[in-house]
Amino acid sequence: MQVVNIGLVGAGSIGVRHIQAIDKVDEISLVAIADPSPVAAEIGEVRFIPVYADAESMFQAGGIDAVIIATPTEKHHKIVMVALTHRLTVLVEKPIAATVEEARDITRFANEQGCHVLVGHQRRYYPCTEKARDIIQSGQLGTLIAVIGQWTVRKDDPYYAPQWRREIEAGPILTNLIHEIDLLRFICGDIATVSAEITHHDQKFAKEDAVAITMKFANSAIGSFVLSDRTPTPWTWEMALGENSKFPKSGQNAIRFMGTKGALEFPNLVLWSHSDSEGNWQDEIQSEVIEMPFVDAYVEQCQHLCAVVQGTQMPIIDAENGTRSLDATLAAVRAATEGTRVILDLSSYQDRKNILDD
């Protein structure tokens, strides 16, 4: 078995999460880090691996098959492009880039270089996500009519100490909504239009306190979502599932899908329907809990990265698919700031289907 050698660019909070996952996968090994911070230097010292001040120096030193890029978002584009120049397989944290133009540039260059770029939307790797997608795509809920969801927390104050976390790139829309959008796109299909309202009336930073979004999917289903990083509630993906030990599990579901034959609570799957498929609001409605195994999505993502490098799998979420999620997410910013309904130009994508995009 050929071990895949990984370089990590950015050993901050999510970079460390990737290191923990790498340590749990036998076929993959962390061989170098690029990050100028003292914390990165300490990690390198403990693990006896070189730490470079910048990504280019690490790439030039050679010896790596793939790179995980976990720097602040505005640096993604430049570092991915340099990695592609060195013909590396890339796993870049979400969002793929700060702008759609940068993301398209990455897609174009990855194709030219014949390299794979994976985007770090780790929720796609959970069995419950896959099952929800199956239930909806197979028509078990009938025709999908609507989806409603929320992601509402109060983040801790030190979170906002770095200046970049107060900017629009680190607000709930770009940091958190993008996960929800990617999830909804994966389960329901592409998003065609987005309208939104935002508010800044609590923290008064450049980033928003909350956003409310209305969307229409290409399949004509409609959806709405509310996000805030200023409101203590039990209703987020992370708390519902206990995804991250830093955020205590509530077990409370945060998303509901509704079709003509039934409804699905998510991510702890609960299927609601009448016993008779023609049943209506005057009939009793029953629930069925669907148990799914809980996995470490970062470990799954790492294994997938390994398989992509080894040529046995195609990316579950490639640069173009990550660009679509970014495009729909940024549409929410435009819709909110310009007060318009944004129609996404889905024809601008190549429709190069990835393995799960049928």
Ligand SMILES: NC(=O)c1ccc[n+]([C@@H]2O[C@H](COP(=O)([O-])OP(=O)(O)OC[C@H]3O[C@@H](n4cnc5c(N)ncnc54)[C@H](O)[C@@H]3O)[C@@H](O)[C@H]2O)c1
């Ligand atoms: N998938 C997820 O659920 C998830 C969760 C959190 C963050 N993220 C994403 O991960 C990225 C990083 O977020 P974070 O919270 O870990 O940030 P962070 O500030 O904790 O860490 C960023 C690290 O990058 C380093 N860095 C900055 N510029 C660099 C450069 N040019 N070259 C090398 N290293 C550099 C910094 O020194 C720091 O160690 C962001 O894009 C964010 O959106 C994803």
